Amino acid sequence: MLSLYMGLTTATTGFLQPFVPIYLLESGLSKSQIGLVAGSGAAMAVVLQPVLGKLSDRIDARRPFVAIMSVVACLAYLSFPFLKSPPAFLVAVALGLNANMYMQGVGGVLVGRLAKKGQGGATYANYRVWGSISYVFVALAVGFILKPVGGHGRNPLNMIFETGPLLFLGIAALAYWLPDPKRPVEVDEQTRPRKAILSPNLKRFLAVDFLYVVSLYGATNFISIFMQHLGGQGLFLSCVFLPGVITEALVMKFSGAFSDRYGRRPVLAVSYILLPFRLLLYSVALNPWWVLGAQSLHGLNFGIVGAVAIAFVNDQADHRTRGALQAQLTLITAAAGAVGPSLMGFIADRFGLPAMFQVAAGLAFIATVIFILFVNESNEHTKGTGFRLLDRAPFPVRSQSAMAE
Numbered sequence: 001m002l003s004l005y006m007g008l009t010t011a012t013t014g015f016l017q018p019f020v021p022i023y024l025l026e027s028g029l030s031k032s033q034i035g036l037v038a039g040s041g042a043a044m045a046v047v048l049q050p051v052l053g054k055l056s057d058r059i060d061a062r063r064p065f066v067a068i069m070s071v072v073a074c075l076a077y078l079s080f081p082f083l084k085s086p087p088a089f090l091v092a093v094a095l096g097l098n099a100n101m102y103m104q105g106v107g108g109v110l111v112g113r114l115a116k117k118g119q120g121g122a123t124y125a126n127y128r129v130w131g132s133i134s135y136v137f138v139a140l141a142v143g144f145i146l147k148p149v150g151g152h153g154r155n156p157l158n159m160i161f162e163t164g165p166l167l168f169l170g171i172a173a174l175a176y177w178l179p180d181p182k183r184p185v186e187v188d189e190q191t192r193p194r195k196a197i198l199s200p201n202l203k204r205f206l207a208v209d210f211l212y213v214v215s216l217y218g219a220t221n222f223i224s225i226f227m228q229h230l231g232g233q234g235l236f237l238s239c240v241f242l243p244g245v246i247t248e249a250l251v252m253k254f255s256g257a258f259s260d261r262y263g264r265r266p267v268l269a270v271s272y273i274l275l276p277f278r279l280l281l282y283s284v285a286l287n288p289w290w291v292l293g294a295q296s297l298h299g300l301n302f303g304i305v306g307a308v309a310i311a312f313v314n315d316q317a318d319h320r321t322r323g324a325l326q327a328q329l330t331l332i333t334a335a336a337g338a339v340g341p342s343l344m345g346f347i348a349d350r351f352g353l354p355a356m357f358q359v360a361a362g363l364a365f366i367a368t369v370i371f372i373l374f375v376n377e378s379n380e381h382t383k384g385t386g387f388r389l390l391d392r393a394p395f396p397v398r399s400q401s402a403m404a405e
Contacts, residue, residue, distance in 0.1 A: 001177050002110060003130045005066075008171045009103045010131025014138030016077070016100070018224040018240055023157050024089060033086050035345020038221050041042030041094035045101055049330045050104050062106050063175045070172035073099035075167035081158040088133035092232060103171065103255040105330045110179065132249035136242060138164075143238030198328065201275040201376045204314050208375060209309060211367035212272065213333055216301060218340025220277055222249045223291065226353050226368040230287035243292050248300025248306070256307040263382035264323045265375065272368040283354040293341075315378040352355055 005094070011217040044262045056062050076096035083089050146156055198206070220254040227240045274297060281294040313329050 001174065002107070002179055003009040004177055005171065005174055007130040007134035008167060008174065009100070009107065011380050012073070012100065012164070012167050012171075014135040014151055015142050015160050016096075017220075018139070018237055019142070019157060019160055020093065021221055021225050022228060023154070023161070023239065025228075026154050026157060027084070027089065029086055029089070030345075031222065031225070031348045032342075032345045034225075035221065035341040035343070035348075036092045037086065037093050038097075039340070039342035039345075040090050041097035042334045042341070044094045045098050045334030046331055046338065048098050049101060049105070049334055050328070051207055053328075053330070053359070055103070056106075056109075059353065062109065063178050066103055066106055066178060067172045067175040069099035069102045070168045070175065071096035072096075073103075074165045074168035077161055077168075079159040081154075099168075100298075101334065103332060115144050120321050129249045129253055132245050132252070135245045135285060138167075139245070140235075140236050141350045143235035144239060146234050162168075169351050171389070198325075199316055201378065202313070202325075202328075204370075205312060206328065206366050208272075208371045209305075209329070209331050211337045211363055212275065212305070213277065213336035213371070214340040215341070215360040215364040215367065216275060216340075217337060218344035219282070219357055220342060221341040222348055222353060222356065223282070226282065226285070227291050228289060229353065230285065231286050232291070236288045236292075240288075240291065241295060241298070243296035244298025244302070248297050248303035249299075251299040251303030252307050252358055255304040256311065259308045259311060259379065260381070261383060263377045264308050264315070264379050265377045267308050268312070268375075269372060271308075272364075272371045273299050274300050275364040276361040281358050283357035283361070312378045315380070 004240065021034055021038075024037060025031075029037065050120065052065060056065055073096045076092045078097065079092050083092060142160055145159060224237055224240050227236055229284075232240065255267050278294055278297045278301065283299075285291050285294065313325050316325065344356050344360060347359050
């Protein structure tokens with residue numbers, strides 16, 4: 001059931017990720033306004049997501065929240081064909097984004113409950129790969145609905161938002177059967193704090209993750225619009241993210257297991273080092289095929305970070321604090337999601353989309369340097385790679401239990 005849940009929650013992004021920005025553009029919003037709409041929704045998550053995480057930890061249940069958030073997301077995106085003004089889209093996107101964000105975060109919490117200590121990367125990847133497979137089917141289906149020359153104007157796009165959001169109703173129904181194990185009673189939890197404590201290393205990781213997400217997803221918010229500007233239509237628009245999702249499915253299984261054995265830090269380093277170069281490739285793209293080629297590298301970004309960042313946080317949590325700490329990761333993602341699209345939309349409106357990708361590449365390079373120099377390994381069960389630059393931590397890693405002593 002958890003595999004089906006992860007599949008359905010990711011399947012919804014198969015129509016949301018490419019077409020929400022394009023729908024906003026076709027509704028008359030400028031790139032700056034599109035960035036502000038996406039950023040405002042993420043800003044709302046800064047307040048809402050930690051509250052949802054702590055509340056679900058307190059009552060130790062996630063099924064009710066999943067069901068409610070699914071219905072909220074469904075109604076938010078079904079409303080698109082009836083909306084006309086930027087403020088109306090802002091409200092709808094904010095509600096849909098937050099609901100979807102919570103549902104994505106729940107997957108990481110449940111996997112943390114089910115995984116053995118030190119094996120969270122492989123366990124999460126094995127479940128999450130079904131999401132990538134579902135994404136492929138939804139993206140292809142939407143592309144064929146639009147037909148080869150579709151994707152311009154609100155009328156063709158209305159079909160997507162009249163049917164696609166119904167996937168959320170399937171998630172709401174599935175919530176009843178979703179595995180939601182209660183936290184076990186452990187003797188050593190008697191001495192562990194109930195309050196989630198952020199270790200210094202986790203704080204550093206969250207800070208660098210903020211820069212990473214600002215650069216990656218700030219730019220990603222405009223990739224489908226960039227594809228449209230280069231002449232992409234129909235299947236090109238629907239499948240603009242498809243190469244990345246396919247490679248992501250392949251990389252994620254490998255990256256999760258590799259990080260369990262050799263460490264989170266070496267695997268994450270690959271993703272951080274690659275990102276600036278990938279973003280620069282977009283800035284010199286000449287046609288839609290070039291964009292698809294660069295997008296295939298997304299597998300080495302989200303295919304790694306999507307699984308390993310979840311495991312990185314779970315390494316430093318116990319059963320009482322996992323939900324709250326995953327909410328902190330979601331909080332950072334939300335804050336970056338508020339800053340990234342707003343900043344990149346501003347730059348794109350004034351200097352063009354290629355310049356926007358170049359600025360994003362510069363931020364990604366800064367994130368890479370900070371990560372390599374200051375973020376430590378989190379998996380105490382790792383054997384390491386044997387390379388000092390990847391394995392050596394400049395500061396000692398402290399666990400939740402150690403900080404409670």
